[in-house]
Structures are given as structure tokens and as C-alpha cells.
Amino acid sequence: MKALLLTFLFVFNLSAQESLTVVAVGEAEVEKETIEFVKPKISFKTNPRQASEVKEIYSIVNEDFAFYKHKYSLEVPTIGNANYKVSIIFNDFKNVKVEVVNTVDSARSSSLTIPINSKNIITTAHNVADKIYESMTGDKSIFKSKIVFVSDRTSNGRKTKKELYIMDFDGRRKQRLTYTNSLIISPSLSPDNTKLMYSAIESKWKKSSRGTPHKVKNLNVYIMDLATKKTTLISELDGMNSGAVFSADGKDIYLTLSLAKNADIYKINLATRKRTQITTHFLDDVDPHINKAGDQLTFLSGRSGKAMIYTMDPRGIEKNIKRISYVGRFNAAPRFSPDGAEIVFASWVDDLFDIYKIDSNGDNLVRLTKNSGSNEEPSFSPDGQFIVYSSQKVISRKKAVQNIVIMNREGEIIKQITDNYGKSYTPRWSN
Amino acid sequence: MELSIKHIHEDRFNRYFAIAIAFHVLLVVFGVGITKLMDLDIFKIERDPKNLEIIQSSVRIDVVAMPKFTVQELKKMKVTEPVIEEKGEVVKEKAKEDIIKPDDIVIEKKEPKVDLGNLLSNLSKKEKKVKIIKGKKTGELDSKSKKELRNLILEGNKVSAGTSTVGDSLAVEKTMFNDYVSALPNMVRPYWKLPSYLMDQGLQCRIRVFIASNGKILNTEIYESSGNSEFDKKALNSLKQVSSFPQPKSEITARLASGAVVLGFPL
Numbered sequence: 001m002k003a004l005l006l007t008f009l010f011v012f013n014l015s016a017q018e019s020l021t022v023v024a025v026g027e028a029e030v031e032k033e034t035i036e037f038v039k040p041k042i043s044f045k046t047n048p049r050q051a052s053e054v055k056e057i058y059s060i061v062n063e064d065f066a067f068y069k070h071k072y073s074l075e076v077p078t079i080g081n082a083n084y085k086v087s088i089i090f091n092d093f094k095n096v097k098v099e100v101v102n103t104v105d106s107a108r109s110s111s112l113t114i115p116i117n118s119k120n121i122i123t124t125a126h127n128v129a130d131k132i133y134e135s136m137t138g139d140k141s142i143f144k145s146k147i148v149f150v151s152d153r154t155s156n157g158r159k160t161k162k163e164l165y166i167m168d169f170d171g172r173r174k175q176r177l178t179y180t181n182s183l184i185i186s187p188s189l190s191p192d193n194t195k196l197m198y199s200a201i202e203s204k205w206k207k208s209s210r211g212t213p214h215k216v217k218n219l220n221v222y223i224m225d226l227a228t229k230k231t232t233l234i235s236e237l238d239g240m241n242s243g244a245v246f247s248a249d250g251k252d253i254y255l256t257l258s259l260a261k262n263a264d265i266y267k268i269n270l271a272t273r274k275r276t277q278i279t280t281h282f283l284d285d286v287d288p289h290i291n292k293a294g295d296q297l298t299f300l301s302g303r304s305g306k307a308m309i310y311t312m313d314p315r316g317i318e319k320n321i322k323r324i325s326y327v328g329r330f331n332a333a334p335r336f337s338p339d340g341a342e343i344v345f346a347s348w349v350d351d352l353f354d355i356y357k358i359d360s361n362g363d364n365l366v367r368l369t370k371n372s373g374s375n376e377e378p379s380f381s382p383d384g385q386f387i388v389y390s391s392q393k394v395i396s397r398k399k400a401v402q403n404i405v406i407m408n409r410e411g412e413i414i415k416q417i418t419d420n421y422g423k424s425y426t427p428r429w430s431n
Numbered sequence: 432m433e434l435s436i437k438h439i440h441e442d443r444f445n446r447y448f449a450i451a452i453a454f455h456v457l458l459v460v461f462g463v464g465i466t467k468l469m470d471l472d473i474f475k476i477e478r479d480p481k482n483l484e485i486i487q488s489s490v491r492i493d494v495v496a497m498p499k500f501t502v503q504e505l506k507k508m509k510v511t512e513p514v515i516e517e518k519g520e521v522v523k524e525k526a527k528e529d530i531i532k533p534d535d536i537v538i539e540k541k542e543p544k545v546d547l548g549n550l551l552s553n554l555s556k557k558e559k560k561v562k563i564i565k566g567k568k569t570g571e572l573d574s575k576s577k578k579e580l581r582n583l584i585l586e587g588n589k590v591s592a593g594t595s596t597v598g599d600s601l602a603v604e605k606t607m608f609n610d611y612v613s614a615l616p617n618m619v620r621p622y623w624k625l626p627s628y629l630m631d632q633g634l635q636c637r638i639r640v641f642i643a644s645n646g647k648i649l650n651t652e653i654y655e656s657s658g659n660s661e662f663d664k665k666a667l668n669s670l671k672q673v674s675s676f677p678q679p680k681s682e683i684t685a686r687l688a689s690g691a692v693v694l695g696f697p698l
Binding site for chain 1: 495496497498499500501502503504506608609612613615616619620623624625626627628630637639654661665669690691692693694695696697698
């Protein structure tokens with residue numbers, strides 16, 4: 001009886017105690033910081049060429065930072081100081097000195113020295129911008145990254161040709177990579193950005209059932225070494241060899257092969273050329289993309305009757321298959337964000353493609369593009385803050401343009417980086 | 432013989448019956464005692480020494496079609512139509528008054544920089560802007576789609592959201608309190624902003640809020656610091672900018688004024 005009484009007393013005591021309720025406010029929104037780029041200071045005698053190059057460096061740094069407009073405003077505030085005051089100083093033409101003054105927290109100010117590559121002023125400018133960004137955030141910027149894409153600009157009236165090109169992230173310095181005279185699709189860069197994989201449509205001689213040879217078209221996979229431009233044939237099995245992507249360690253590739261009548265996803269080890277089938281469904285599975293951790297693969301499958309996005313564990317066969325998209329008439333080209341948390345893809349809506357984003361577990365489906373033509377083939381930037389895609393706009397009944405555009409991860413359009421450079425397709429951002 | 436046997440039987444029956452009853456009573460007493468102890472003492476203390484109760488919106492997602500609106504469009508709507516989800520009538524009225532304040536501030540913020548030449552035209556532009564927003568509100572959308580829209584903005588693309596009430600009490604006061612409290616984050620969120628370098632560091636701070644009977648914030652104190660003074664400052668600042676919450680119902684004013692609410696930034 002005594003124990004019972006004591007218990008009741010204790011309970012009463014507890015409930016009489018003050019109770020607090022915690023309510024979660026949720027994640028904060030980004031508050032833009034302001035950067036003031038002070039006009040460059042030159043303290044040596046320049047020749048006219050150097051003077052113009054100093055100007056160029058300054059303007060490229062400004063243009064680079066304009067990409068991060070969701071984080072930084074480059075407008076100098078009328079009242080008070082900017083959060084950062086950046087002075088670019090040229091004491092000679094060997095090095096650029098940069099003073100980054102944090103006006104809020106002086107402990108986070110820094111001074112930097114970046115060597116000038118006199119043969120390549122654009123590289124120097126991107127390096128300067130990258131170092132400034134790194135000193136402010138501690139993170140890598142996109143300023144040194146590249147974008148690989150396909151363009152049909154070498155086509156002549158009769159024959160459509162699609163070749164590979166590479167350019168800076170901002171569209172500067174476009175450079176042709178292939179001279180195949182054929183159609184190239186689905187480029188993919190290796191994790192260390194030294195190799196480029198793609199599929200090319202080629203004709204090959206094949207004996208028919210009667211024994212007479214005839215030409216057939218085949219889609220084959222090649223890997224190009226970007227330093228030497230040497231290409232190696234990887235897969236030329238009958239039918240489709242396409243949509244190849246590198247694994248996270250670059251040792252394997254994942255691709256679509258149509259060996260068993262329908263398309264399935266396979267893994268090929270680059271050293272041993274050993275082939276493993278990853279999906280076995282009797283309906284088509286195409287367009288694989290693997291996350292950096294290497295434990296999740298996203299792909300497109302028709303197994304539900306419509307082209308939908310799925311994820312799976314690529315370390316097994318048909319392992320942990322999960323359907324991610326449940327809506328949309330036709331979904332295409334899923335790509336992971338660098339942290340693997342999100343997937344971007346294109347979906348067919350109102351007779352056009354538009355770009356959508358979804359969490360890798362299927363939550364939080366959001367739309368990113370609208371009313372800007374047909375937008376497809378999205379690819380994340382290496383820092384995960386931007387998405388590059390190709391945007392087709394119909395100008396007249398016979399003419400359409402297709403350009404490459406960069407938006408940030410919230411769908412705010414930053415810049416169109418190709419203009420009338422043929423029709424430009426499948427942009428792929430370097431890692 | 433017969434009698435004595437009967438007697439013995441009866442005697443035994445009574446004794447065992449008494450023992451059984453005593454045993455059951457003891458069992459119940461112990462059972463109740465132990466569960467009370469476990470439930471209220473040991474378990475609670477293990478979970479939260481200060482008797483904290485965490486309210487979070489429970490979310491159900493029903494995706495029926497590809498989203499029509501882009502993230503950018505939803506963001507713009509958020510600016511023109513701040514969101515308060517309320518059930519109490521009094522609260523609702525007050526909340527509407529509050530909506531206008533953040534609205535004005537945001538529009539002012541979006542004004543172009545001071546430019547003497549454009550000052551007049553800017554003023555007229557501002558008026559136009561407001562009109563356009565109003566037009567959007569009344570025209571185009573019927574009330575049903577407006578409501579849907581509101582929900583969309585509320586929780587991103589989450590279609591329906593409810594509040595999970597913690598505990599088993601059915602007291603009206605408690606649900607009233609939870610309703611009021613779970614509406615607070617939506618009012619703070621428009622002002623809860625961080626510079627990018629403070630964002631992905633996994634910082635968290637909790638602020639205790641004392642709310643007056645008219646909804647005004649009486650006092651705020653840091654209940655759990657993030658360890659980063661700038662982060663704490665930004666969180667406190669967001670509350671300063673809210674300055675006032677909807678007027679609570681009289682049943683819960685005492686609890687609110689005693690600082691029973693702790694806001695978690697972000698959790």
C-alpha cells in the first residue's frame with residue numbers, strides 16, 4: 001500500500017513538472033551574400049596586350065561568379081559594405097594576387113596568389129575565380145569544369161553527322177573531339193575525367209541466313225583517351241550497345257545491350273571484358289546511371305507498361321528494384337546528383353519534354369523547367385548546384401534550334417552556353 | 432463423516448479462494464505499479480530528461496500527376512501569398528493580419544536600388560505590382576484549386592499534412608495547444624535565412640519562446656545553442672522579425688506565456 005501511494009505521488013509530481021514542446025521550424029533558406037569585385041590594381045608597366053588581358057581576367061571572374069547568383073549578389077550595396085570585398089592585384093605578369101576581405105568576419109578573410117598562364121588567359125581567369133570561391137566557401141567551384149556534348153554542325157545537306165565536342169562550363173573554348181562521320185550518342189566521362197565513352201552508329205558486314213553478306217547498322221561503344229585522343233572499341237555485339245556509363249571507380253561500365261531480344265542492363269569489366277547481366281526483365285531496361293557510392297543504379301524500364309524510372313542495387317541481379325516515378329507519360333534519362341540524393345530526368349508533358357527532379361527514394365517530385373521549349377538530357381554539375389540540359393525551340397515549321405542551357409538546382413535559368421553551334425545534344429558535365 | 436468432509440472442503444475452498452483473490456489483487460497492484468514506473472519514470476527519463484515533447488508535421492504524399500508548377504513558380508507564389516494553416520477562428524483572423532506584413536516587407540526588399548530618377552516611376556510600379564498580385568488572388572483560380580495551391584505551397588509538393596499529437600490525452604486544451612504551436616513554424620520560416628556557408632554544416636539551435644496572451648513575443652532565450660554564435664543570432668533574428676504570432680485562445684495563454692514552446696532551427 002505504501003509503495004502504491006509513493007508511486008502515485010511520484011506520478012503526480014512528474015505531471016506537475018513543467019513540460020516543453022519543441023516545434024521544428026525546418027531548413028533555412030539561403031540568404032544571399034554580396035561580393036564587391038574592386039577594379040583590378042596594376043602596379044607595373046603593362047604593354048597593351050597585358051592590359052587587355054588583365055581586363056579579360058577581371059571580367060571572366062565576374063562572369064564566373066554570376067553563375068552562383070542564388071548565393072551571391074555582385075551588385076554593390078548602396079548602404080553599408082558588401083559581405084566580401086575582392087581586390088585583384090597585378091604586381092607583375094607572373095602572378096595574380098587576390099585579397100578577399102570578409103567585412104563581417106575578418107577571420108574568414110584570405111589572400112591568394114595564382115600563377116598566370118600567359119599562353120592561356122582563360123584558364124588563368126577560371127583558376128582565379130576558383131581559388132576565390134574556395135577561400136569563401138571551402139568547397140570546389142564549377143569554374144574549372146568542362147562540358148562534353150554532341151553537335152550536328154558538320155552535317156551536310158544529305159547526311160546528318162553527330163560528333164563529340166568539349167567546352168568550358170561557361171561555353172568558352174569549344175573543341176571538336178571526334179571525326180567519325182557517323183552519328184554519336186550518349187557520351188559519358190570517366191570519374192577522373194580522362195576518358196570519354198560514347199556510342200557510334202556504324203555499318204558492319206554480316207552474313208544473312210542464306211549466306212550472302214550484307215551491311216547492317218550497329219550501335220557500338222568506344223572509349224576515347226582525352227589526352228591522346230586514341231579510341232578503343234569496347235563493345236560491338238549485335239544490336240544495341242549504348243547508354244554506357246562508368247562505375248564510380250572507373251573499372252567497370254554499365255550499359256544497355258540487346259542480346260536477349262529485349263534490352264537489358266549489363267556490367268562489363270574494362271580489364272577482363274567480363275560481362276554480367278544486371279537486369280533480366282522481359283521488358284526493356286535502358287539508360288543506366290550509377291551514383292558515386294556505387295550502391296545505387298537508376299535506369300529506365302518499361303516493366304510497368306510505361307517508361308518509368310527505377311533504382312536498384314547494381315551489385316546484384318535484379319536486386320532491390322524500386323520504382324521511383326509513378327506519373328508522367330514517358331520519363332527519360334535519369335541522372336544522379338553528385339551526392340546521390342536526387343535524380344533529375346526529363347518527362348513528356350504537353351507534347352514536350354521538361355525537366356523534373358526527385359529524391360532517390362521517390363519523394364519530393366518537383367518540376368524545374370516550363371514554357372522554354374523542349375528540355376531534356378539533364379546532367380548535374382560536379383558540385384551539385386547546377387543542371388545542364390539541352391533545350392529545343394521550334395522557330396518555324398521547318399526550323400528548330402537546340403542549345404545547351406545551364407540552370408541552378410532550383411530551376412532558375414543561369415545561362416544559355418551554346419548558340420547556333422549546330423543542334424547541340426546530350427551535355428554531360430565533368431566530374 | 433460426511434459432514435466433516437464437507438466442512439473440510441468448505442474450509443479449504445474458502446482459504447484458497449481468499450489466497451487467489453489476494454494474489455490477483457497483488458498482481459494487479461504490481462502490474463499497475465510497474466507499468467506506471469516503467470512508462471512514466473524509467474522510459475521517459477531515458478528519452479528526455481526534461482520532459483520534452485516534439486511536434487512534427489506528419490506528411491502523406493499523394494502524387495497523382497506530374498507537378499504543373501515549377502519550383503520557381505511555387506517560390507513566387509510563396510512570396511505573394513504567405514501561408515498560415517490554422518483551425519481556430521480567432522487565430523485565423525489574426526493570422527490574416529499578419530500575412531500582410533511579411534508581404535509588404537518582401538515587396539519592399541524586391542524594389543530596385545535607390546535611384547532618384549526612377550523613384551516616382553518605382554512608386555507607381557509598386558502599386559501596379561500589388562494590383563497584379565491581387566488580381567491573381569481573385570481571378571483565374573477558383574477556390575478549390577486555390578486551396579490545393581495553398582497546400583502545395585505549404586509543404587512543397589506534399590498534398591496533405593496533419594499534426595501528430597503526442598501522448599494519449601484527449602484533452603481539448605492539448606489539441607488546441609498543439610494546433611497553435613504547429614502553426615508557428617510557417618510564420619517563422621519566411622524569415623529563417625542563412626548565408627550559404629552556414630547552411631550545410633548540420634548546425635542546430637533551439638530557442639524558447641514566451642508568447643503573450645495577445646500573441647506578441649514577450650521574450651526569447653536560447654535553450655540549446657548550436658555552438659556557432661552567428662547561427663544562433665540568425666535564428667533569434669528570424670523571431671525578432673516575426674515579432675508577433677496569432678492571438679491564442681484563452682485556455683492556452685498561460686502555457687504559452689510560461690515559455691512552454693521551444694522552436695527548433697531546423698529541428
